Amino acid sequence: MSLTIGELSRQTQVKVPTIRYYEQIGLLAEPARTVGQQRRYGSDDVRRLNFIRHARELGFEVDAIRQLLDLTAAPSRSCGEVHEITKAHLTEIKDKIVRLTALRDELEAMVACDHRKISECRIIEVLADHGQCQHAEH
Amino acid sequence: MSLTIGELSRQTQVKVPTIRYYEQIGLLAEPARTVGQQRRYGSDDVRRLNFIRHARELGFEVDAIRQLLDLTAAPSRSCGEVHEITKAHLTEIKDKIVRLTALRDELEAMVACDHRKISECRIIEVLADHGQCQHAEH
DNA sequence: TCTTGAACCTCTAGCCGCTAGAGGATGTAG
DNA sequence: CTACATCCTCTAGCGGCTAGAGGTTCAAGA
Incomplete structure (x- = not known):
């Protein structure tokens, strides 16, 4: 299975120049090339690129x-090291989930707006005050 | 209650030049100024800026x-209009929650890594394949 | 086999969302 | 009435793309 950069782009929704850019900054490995220097990709690249897009x-x-x-590519890594990196990201991710959930709840309340005046809208408050990130490390 | 830009920056974790930038692009209203042209902010600005940072x-x-x-600032808006805008964002938000939750679960499994070889790591797969965004509008 | 046109190549420049620094004015504490 | 941290404006740069010029490749059809 061999994809051109255009086919990879269609499958992942990532634009062609962006794919080349990711290669340039080392997020994506340099792919195989045809004799005429055109890039050819495999299904691993599709998955990796999809991951990158979602992230x-x-x-x-x-x-x-x-x-x-x-994390996924270095089976030689020590468990402790993986642990540390993973935990840091977990904190960030959980925090994002909390905030997104709060925002979702507030927007859902707004959608059910027949019983609510817009002037009561508390969208700002829902993300403004809790400060979950105050003690995060980044 | 009147804050300098530096105090606002400290309270919101948003850097001073970024605050001025947000004013420039119209995300933040032009604040009151002292005679010497220095900006002075109120508590509304703190909340709005916190919201912006989280978002x-x-x-x-x-x-x-x-x-x-x-949405919060235009009580004159028609309910239908608010409805549309809100629903679009809701879709996006729910999608993000699904994906973050999947990623969280996978990272949590990795943190409990004593029973798992790193080579079994499925971080990529968890965000790579589901393609929740395929039918989103943007 | 040869042609043709869509898709590819590299390279440079530009946009968005900041961020840093120069060079100078302000304003509060002592 | 200083002193100096903080503020001001302005310009330039960086991360993460995105668009376009100018030229090459390659597969499908005549």
């Missing part, structure tokens, strides 16, 4: 994604 | 944040 949409920085990807 | 950390673009903020 970016979820607000992770490229460096964080690189770390997460490295 | 950005959750991966929302500035335009999306602007829309969400507008």
Whole structure:
């Protein structure tokens, strides 16, 4: 199974120049090339690139994604090391879930707006005050 | 209650130049100024800016944040309009929660790694294949 | 086999969302 | 009435893409 960069782009919803950019910054390995220097990809690349896209949409920085990807790629890593990296990201992820859930609940209340005046809207408050990130490390 | 830009920055964890930038692009209203042109903020600004920071950390673009903020600020809006905007964001938010939850579960399994070889790690798969976003609109 | 056009290549420049620094003015504490 | 941290504006740079110029490749059809 061999995909052109355009086919990879269609399957992952990641634009062609972005794929080349990810290669350039080392997020994606350099793929095989045809005699005429065109890139050819395999199904591993599809999965990896899908992961990258989702992670970016979820607000992770490229460096964080690189770390997460490295977790899966380095079976030689010590368990403790993996533990540390993973725990740091877990904290971040749980925090995001809490905040997204609060936002979702508030928006859901707004959608059921027949019993609610817009002026009562508390969208801002729901993310503004709790400060879950105050003690996070990043 | 009147805050300097530096105090606002400390309370919200948003850097001073970023606050000025948000003002420049219209995310934050132009604040009152002293005679010497220094900015002075109130507690509304603290809440609004906290909201913006959280939303950005959750991966929302500035335009999306602007829309969400507008929901709270425009009591003249028709209910249907608010409904539409809100529903679109709700879809996005729910999707993010699903994906973050999947990622959290997988990382949690990794943290309990004494019973698991790293080579079994499925971090990529968990976000790679489900394609929840395939039918989203943006 | 040869042609043709979509898709590929590299390279450079630009956009968004910040962030840092120069060079100078403000304002509060002592 | 200083002193100096903080503020101001302005410009330039960085991370993460995105678009376009100018040229090459390659597979499908004549």
